[in-house]
Amino acid sequence: MSPALLVLASGNAGKLREFHQLLAPLGLEVHAQADYGVADVEETGLTFVENALLKAREASRLSGLPALADDSGLEVDALAGAPGIYSARYAGEPKSDTRNNARLLEALAEVPEGRRRARYWCVLVLLRHAEDPVPLIVQRSWEGEILQAPRGEGGFGYDPLFWLPDQQASAAELDAEQKNRLSHRGRALQALVAAMAPEPARS
Numbered sequence: 001m002s003p004a005l006l007v008l009a010s011g012n013a014g015k016l017r018e019f020h021q022l023l024a025p026l027g028l029e030v031h032a033q034a035d036y037g038v039a040d041v042e043e044t045g046l047t048f049v050e051n052a053l054l055k056a057r058e059a060s061r062l063s064g065l066p067a068l069a070d071d072s073g074l075e076v077d078a079l080a081g082a083p084g085i086y087s088a089r090y091a092g093e094p095k096s097d098t099r100n101n102a103r104l105l106e107a108l109a110e111v112p113e114g115r116r117r118a119r120y121w122c123v124l125v126l127l128r129h130a131e132d133p134v135p136l137i138v139q140r141s142w143e144g145e146i147l148q149a150p151r152g153e154g155g156f157g158y159d160p161l162f163w164l165p166d167q168q169a170s171a172a173e174l175d176a177e178q179k180n181r182l183s184h185r186g187r188a189l190q191a192l193v194a195a196m197a198p199e200p201a202r203s
């Protein structure tokens with residue numbers, strides 16, 4: 001199954017930018033949910049999977065198109081996995097990357113280097129239609145460490161605080177192509193697209 005036109009069930013400008021960069025070369029036409037008047041749904045699930053399903057189902061229902069949703073977040077070991085599924089709302093509503101980053105630094109103020117391990121998770125859900133009983137689901141993570149102060153201007157969300165030891169850079173210091181190649185979202189999308197390819201006929 002390889003739909004030509006997809007709705008992206010997200011209101012996050014950073015995610016939408018990355019999805020466009022990743023999907024444009026594949027000949028998939030993608031439109032943001034805002035183009036169909038879809039507002040953010042309440043993310044009432046207790047898992048990334050549940051929240052991604054809620055988002056995809058609502059966008060598909062209102063647009064009448066197949067929908068791709070991304071629920072993602074940051075899991076910090078020293079914080080017992082927080083902020084996790086609450087990453088976007090970590091510092092309360094309305095959502096603010098600046099306040100979320102400040103709260104994260106505060107929560108880790110007493111945690112020394114070497115104990116600041118963290119990972120991003122990205123769960124992607126593709127629904128062929130709003131009542132699709134067989135959602136395509138892929139999840140990937142990206143390991144890093146939380147810096148003591150922000151670095152870099154690229155990316156979005158927690159990227160200025162997300163240090164990649166292998167790259168000797170924060171996620172916000174990577175260029176878009178590098179981030180998309182390495183990130184939880186970029187690799188999850190690659191896997192999703194591979195899973196969307198039609199199955200070869202069996203003899």
Ligand SMILES: O=c1nc[nH]c2c1ncn2[C@H]1C[C@H](O)[C@@H](COP(=O)(O)OP(=O)(O)OP(=O)(O)O)O1
Pocket residue numbers: 009010011012015040043055070071072073074087088089100120155156157158159171183185
């Ligand atoms: O590559 C990333 N670089 C930096 N930060 C990231 C990334 N990936 C997820 N994150 C953070 C942003 C937000 O704090 C949370 C996602 O929350 P999440 O509910 O999935 O997204 P959202 O509310 O911003 O937009 P929407 O639900 O409409 O897709 O994790």
Ligand SMILES: [Mg+2]
Pocket residue numbers: 043088
């Ligand atoms: Mg959200």
